[in-house]
Amino acid sequence: MVMRGRSARAAQRRRTPEALAGTPPSAVTGTAAGSWLVRGKDGRLTAYAPCEGGLLRWTEMRPGGPRWSEPAFFPVADLTHLTVVQGADMYVHFMGRRERRHQDGRVDVDVVHAIQYQTGRPVTEWRSLGNPHREPDKARHFGVPAAAVDTAGAVHVFARNAGGGLMMRREGRGGRWEPWVDLRGTDVRDGLVVTATSSGGIEVFAPAAEAALHWVQPESGGTPQRSHDVRPVPLAGSVAVLETAPGRLTRFWTDPAGSGLVCHRSGGWPVPLGGAPGDGANAALRTVLDGYDCTVLAHRGADGGIQVGVCGTEAESSGLWWTGTGRSCLGAPALALDVYGRVVLAAFDPDGTLCVTRQAPGSGLAFQDWVHA
Numbered sequence: 001m002v003m004r005g006r007s008a009r010a011a012q013r014r015r016t017p018e019a020l021a022g023t024p025p026s027a028v029t030g031t032a033a034g035s036w037l038v039r040g041k042d043g044r045l046t047a048y049a050p051c052e053g054g055l056l057r058w059t060e061m062r063p064g065g066p067r068w069s070e071p072a073f074f075p076v077a078d079l080t081h082l083t084v085v086q087g088a089d090m091y092v093h094f095m096g097r098r099e100r101r102h103q104d105g106r107v108d109v110d111v112v113h114a115i116q117y118q119t120g121r122p123v124t125e126w127r128s129l130g131n132p133h134r135e136p137d138k139a140r141h142f143g144v145p146a147a148a149v150d151t152a153g154a155v156h157v158f159a160r161n162a163g164g165g166l167m168m169r170r171e172g173r174g175g176r177w178e179p180w181v182d183l184r185g186t187d188v189r190d191g192l193v194v195t196a197t198s199s200g201g202i203e204v205f206a207p208a209a210e211a212a213l214h215w216v217q218p219e220s221g222g223t224p225q226r227s228h229d230v231r232p233v234p235l236a237g238s239v240a241v242l243e244t245a246p247g248r249l250t251r252f253w254t255d256p257a258g259s260g261l262v263c264h265r266s267g268g269w270p271v272p273l274g275g276a277p278g279d280g281a282n283a284a285l286r287t288v289l290d291g292y293d294c295t296v297l298a299h300r301g302a303d304g305g306i307q308v309g310v311c312g313t314e315a316e317s318s319g320l321w322w323t324g325t326g327r328s329c330l331g332a333p334a335l336a337l338d339v340y341g342r343v344v345l346a347a348f349d350p351d352g353t354l355c356v357t358r359q360a361p362g363s364g365l366a367f368q369d370w371v372h373a
Contacts, residue, residue, distance in 0.1 A: 028056060028352035031331030033083040033146065033237070033281065037346045040119030041090045043339035047346055047354055047373070048094075049331075050082040055094065058354050058373045059120045063339035065358065068373035074123045076112065080144075087149030087196075092116040094123065095145040095157060107140045111157060111169075129157060129169055132180035138162035146192040150220065151200040158204055160188045166206060166215065168224065183224060185213050191236030199247040207236040212253075214266075230264055232257065238277070240284040242295060244314050252282050252297060261297070261309070263316045273320045275309060276302045281332035286313055287343055290363050296343055298335050304328045306347055310365055327355070327370065343367075 028049040036048045043063030049056045054075040061067040081097040093115055100108045111129040116122070133139040143160030150156065156170040166183040187209035195203050200220035206213045211231045215224035234253030244250040244265075252263045254277045261273040261282065277299045285296045289310065297309040297320070306327050311320040329347035336344045342359040345367060349355055354373035360366045 027051065028330065028348050031281070031334070031348065033081065033144070034085045035334070035336075036084045037334035037336045037344070038084070038086045038092055039090075039336055039338065040092075042119050044119045045336055045338060045344060046092070046116075046119055047334070047356075048082075048084050048092075049348065049352075049354075050079060053077060054079070055082065055123070057123075064342075065338065065356070066371050068354070068356070068371075069120075071354075071373075076114070076126050079112075083144070083146055085147045085149060085194075087153055087155075088151055089149075089153050091149070091153075093147060093149060093155055094126075095147045096126070097142075097144050097159075098128075099140075106136065109140050109142050111142075111145045111159065113155070113157070129177060130180070132167050132169075132182075133162055143188075144190040144192075146194045146204075148194040148196040148202055150196045150202055151198070152220070154221075156194060156196075156202050158183075158192055158194055158206075160190055160192070160206075164188050164208075166192075166204065166213070181223065183215060184226070185215075188213060189236045191234075191239065193239040193241050193251075195241045195243070195249055197243055197247050197249065201247070203241075203249060205230075205234075205239055205241065205251055207234050207239070209233070212239075228266070230270070232262065232270065234262070235279065237280065238282055238299075240282040240297070242284045242286050242313075244286065244295070250295075250314065250316075252284055254279075254282065254299075261299075261320075265314070271316050273309070273311075273316055275299075275307060275320075275322050277307070278302045278304070283333055283335040285335040285337065285343065287337060287341070289365055294365075296335060296365065298333045298345060300329055300332055300347075306333050306345070308345065308365070308367075325357075325367070 044060040047058045056071045059069045079096040083095040096112045110131045112126045114126045141162040145159045147157045154171040164187045166185040172178045189207045193205045201217040204215040211229040214227040216227045235256040238254035240252045260275040264270045283298045293313040301307040306325040309322045333347040346356045357367040357370045
């Protein structure tokens with residue numbers, strides 16, 4: 001892993017970002033799944049979005065902002081979905097579902113992977129991780145990949161197979177990818193969420209037809225095993241996960257029945273949190289506000305406006321306070337902490353322009369004016 005990373009970074013240093021990035025298209029096509037707003041080793045934030053023909057990237061000009069770079073465009077053809085994840089080593093990994101259509105009607109579907117090792121530096125070449133199905137009719141129904149990076153730096157990729165089960169592929173020793181493994185399951189839907197815990201484990205939370213299916217790694221490096229199912233079933237694509245205590249995860253999702261947001265921890269009952277989320281993803285962040293350990297949530301509401309909620313971490317049942325920002329967005333908003341520990345809320349205007357607001361000085365959680373990148 002170390003030798004592979006060093007050689008890849010050395011190759012990237014021989015090419016400037018301008019050598020790889022081209023003139024960006026005019027419009028963002030949506031928001032990526034996963035953590036599309038991340039902070040690098042140098043303290044600068046970076047935002048990513050899929051666009052026609054590839055990936056767009058905005059980078060803070062200096063840690064803490066407020067100025068951002070012009071969007072850089074990194075071409076990758078035929079992506080239908082994009083997921084962004086970051087490991088403890090701060091490397092940013094991109095997982096895409098690629099669907100190439102041929103004139104004779106054939107459709108080739110595979111998973112592709114690329115890495116950004118440093119803030120503002122180029123993205124590596126996109127490498128195919130293949131498709132576990134050999135039969136063309138099954139291969140074209142392979143699902144949307146989700147991923148996480150464990151504490152050892154190994155990437156784990158999961159996706160729904162054509163039969164509704166769960167498949168996994170991961171990096172082994174020396175950076176070599178192991179074969180696809182069938183973890184089974186029934187009626188798995190797209191919208192998986194994969195989380196790496198600080199203890200080194202990987203957990204998968206997968207919406208299915210009548211419940212959320214759950215897999216847990218019994219030990220670091222082991223094969224994830226099926227755990228308990230959770231009800232009510234989440235709205236696919238809405239689940240956000242936080243590690244709210246060492247090795248303990250809290251999951252937040254939208255109830256498709258219309259009762260608002262729900263949170264859940266293993267061993268407990270789901271807790272309704274209210275709100276009026278739309279059909280997109282929720283963002284979740286843990287921070288300290290006025291000396292208290294708090295959870296901040298954000299999503300696009302049913303009216304198209306960005307909603308922000310705050311509660312005590314693991315004290316959701318005591319109440320969660322929602323505030324509207326008065327701003328509409330395209331896709332789902334994102335949350336991050338900047339180099340000064342301020343909460344940063346980012347979103348794309350309906351025209352695809354990146355806009356960012358930061359936590360204002362003072363008590364509680366109030367935001368400054370929005371800034372356009």
